[in-house]
Amino acid sequence: MATIVFKCPQCGGPFEFAEGDCSSLCSFCGVTSLLVGDRGVHRLIIPERVDLKAARTSLRKLLASQEEGQAFAASFSFSGGSLLFLPFWRIRGMAMGWQWCEKETFKEEIDYDENGTRYTRRVKAPNERVFSLVAKPLSFSSPAGEYTPFGMIRVGLAGDVLQCEPMDYPVAAARGSVVDPLKGIAQARQEALAMTRDSIESEGVVRKESRIRISSEWLALLYYPVWNLHFTRGDRFYPVMVDAINGEVIKCRFPGEKQHGPFLPLAMLALLVLGWTTMPLAGVAATVLVFYLLKSRLGTWDASTIIKLLAGIPERGAGVQRG
Amino acid sequence: MAELAIKAVPLICGKCSLRMTAHRQQVIYQCNGCGAVWELAQGRIAPRKVVHLSGNGNIGLPFWNAAFRITSQQGVIADTAGFMTLCGSVKPPDERAKLSPELYVPAFALPPQQAIRLGRNMTVRFPRFSESVNGDRSFEPVMLGEKDVPQLAELIALAALVEGRRNNQDFLASFGVELSGLRLVAIPFSREGNRLYQAEMNLEV
Numbered sequence: 001m002a003t004i005v006f007k008c009p010q011c012g013g014p015f016e017f018a019e020g021d022c023s024s025l026c027s028f029c030g031v032t033s034l035l036v037g038d039r040g041v042h043r044l045i046i047p048e049r050v051d052l053k054a055a056r057t058s059l060r061k062l063l064a065s066q067e068e069g070q071a072f073a074a075s076f077s078f079s080g081g082s083l084l085f086l087p088f089w090r091i092r093g094m095a096m097g098w099q100w101c102e103k104e105t106f107k108e109e110i111d112y113d114e115n116g117t118r119y120t121r122r123v124k125a126p127n128e129r130v131f132s133l134v135a136k137p138l139s140f141s142s143p144a145g146e147y148t149p150f151g152m153i154r155v156g157l158a159g160d161v162l163q164c165e166p167m168d169y170p171v172a173a174a175r176g177s178v179v180d181p182l183k184g185i186a187q188a189r190q191e192a193l194a195m196t197r198d199s200i201e202s203e204g205v206v207r208k209e210s211r212i213r214i215s216s217e218w219l220a221l222l223y224y225p226v227w228n229l230h231f232t233r234g235d236r237f238y239p240v241m242v243d244a245i246n247g248e249v250i251k252c253r254f255p256g257e258k259q260h261g262p263f264l265p266l267a268m269l270a271l272l273v274l275g276w277t278t279m280p281l282a283g284v285a286a287t288v289l290v291f292y293l294l295k296s297r298l299g300t301w302d303a304s305t306i307i308k309l310l311a312g313i314p315e316r317g318a319g320v321q322r323g
Numbered sequence: 324m325a326e327l328a329i330k331a332v333p334l335i336c337g338k339c340s341l342r343m344t345a346h347r348q349q350v351i352y353q354c355n356g357c358g359a360v361w362e363l364a365q366g367r368i369a370p371r372k373v374v375h376l377s378g379n380g381n382i383g384l385p386f387w388n389a390a391f392r393i394t395s396q397q398g399v400i401a402d403t404a405g406f407m408t409l410c411g412s413v414k415p416p417d418e419r420a421k422l423s424p425e426l427y428v429p430a431f432a433l434p435p436q437q438a439i440r441l442g443r444n445m446t447v448r449f450p451r452f453s454e455s456v457n458g459d460r461s462f463e464p465v466m467l468g469e470k471d472v473p474q475l476a477e478l479i480a481l482a483a484l485v486e487g488r489r490n491n492q493d494f495l496a497s498f499g500v501e502l503s504g505l506r507l508v509a510i511p512f513s514r515e516g517n518r519l520y521q522a523e524m525n526l527e528v
Contacts, residue, residue, distance in 0.1 A: 007331070008331070023347060031334065032343060035332075133435075166329045215471045216471055
């Protein structure tokens with residue numbers, strides 16, 4: 001449950017509303033206040049905690065933690081980024097209504113086989129019709145748009161960690177881009193109710209009918225901050241999404257470092273041939289040089305690695321992918 | 324400074340300017356000083372009428388009360404006699420048979436299942452209360468808003484019906500409850516230990 005930090009309309013002191021609450025008491029002046037949303041919708045924003053520099057550092061750390069290391073991370077150059085506020089619908093309340101279903105039932109019958117041995121068998125009994133009242137607490141969040149390109153599906157709110165503020169569009173727009181919600185309230189409600197219906201046990205149900213609605217609804221449009229960073233390497237462009245709350249890289253896709261190319265083995269082979277065909281001393285020197293190159297390039301005497309290198313098999317490191 | 328998308332409204336009595344207190348989920352507020360009742364309407368505090376009903380007891384429990392009629396595949400049932408039949412009652416209709424049946428939806432803090440049971444018990448007792456002459460008495464905090472009443476009312480009406488009807492898919496699909504004359508009433512209950520008792524209806528909460 002998130003908390004909403006507000007200014008007391010009476011004394012101007014900070015006070016908090018818990019998500020879903022109608023009222024809260026100011027600890028400074030003792031006045032109880034009610035929170036009123038625009039047309040019933042509480043538009044809230046979670047302020048970003050990670051700045052652009054920290055978001056970039058977060059990605060570089062991720063790249064540096066790969067096998068290829070620091071050099072790989074340094075091979076990408078930062079080419080810009082912007083802060084996005086992605087809207088999510090939050091619905092809290094009670095899902096109330098009824099459900100009727102027709103269930104298959106089975107019963108056990110005792111019978112005897114031709115040898116007189118007793119056994120039980122499971123036979124189908126008449127279907128059972130069950131009516132039940134539904135009253136379940138509802139806490140639902142859903143993206144108010146298509147955010148799979150951003151690597152986000154839904155947002156969870158933990159009160160101790162996340163604090164929301166009332167949405168101030170001009171202030172938010174000065175910090176970043178505020179994304180408009182594409183999904184309406186009605187669709188978010190339908191999704192919430194569908195989730196409730198799915199959570200009701202449906203084992204052995206042949207037919208069912210239900211009428212469930214949201215009662216004591218608390219509705220919020222919550223803007224969540226993410227950094228949309230751009231990195232380049234050569235002539236390629238790589239977008240990266242970083243969570244602006246905890247700095248975690250939400251989505252990225254980088255190719256692994258190219259480790260071996262065909263040039264080096266060919267060059268070493270040519271050196272050996274040239275050395276040994278010229279004179280033995282030059283051959284020995286060429287061999288020493290080749291061994292030195294192998295050691296410096298591979299750092300190991302592992303046979304399979306050397307064979308791969310000598311065979312000229314181009315090999316890529318594992319790509320960095322997330323989201 | 325730009326206007327925020329949400330605002331906080333201080334809960335101060337519009338009649339005597341006293342600070343009012345409220346539970347977190349409360350939706351209707353009573354001033355402890357002058358007894359005036361307020362609610363949030365269109366972003367500001369507006370007066371709300373509460374009808375205090377007469378009876379024995381020192382605790383006022385708030386209920387939403389309305390006349391209702393039931394629509395189903397069998398047509399429209401708008402009188403008490405018809406509703407009694409749907410409930411499976413064999414009691415012969417009295418002088419109230421032609422009147423509209425009345426629903427009572429608990430508005431105070433109560434788990435949903437208990438609220439449905441209590442509402443059903445009150446509804447099938449067909450109580451008739453008169454208005455108390457002693458108004459502005461205090462009552463328990465109201466947690467159920469007016470807009471949420473129809474949903475709970477439908478469940479209470481369904482709970483009052485005989486099981487055979489509730490298990491009929493066609494009946495349920497066509498079932499609906501229409502409320503008219505919705506009002507907030509405070510019914511006196513007396514406290515007996517951990518229970519609340521309503522003498523006129525012989526009803527315990």
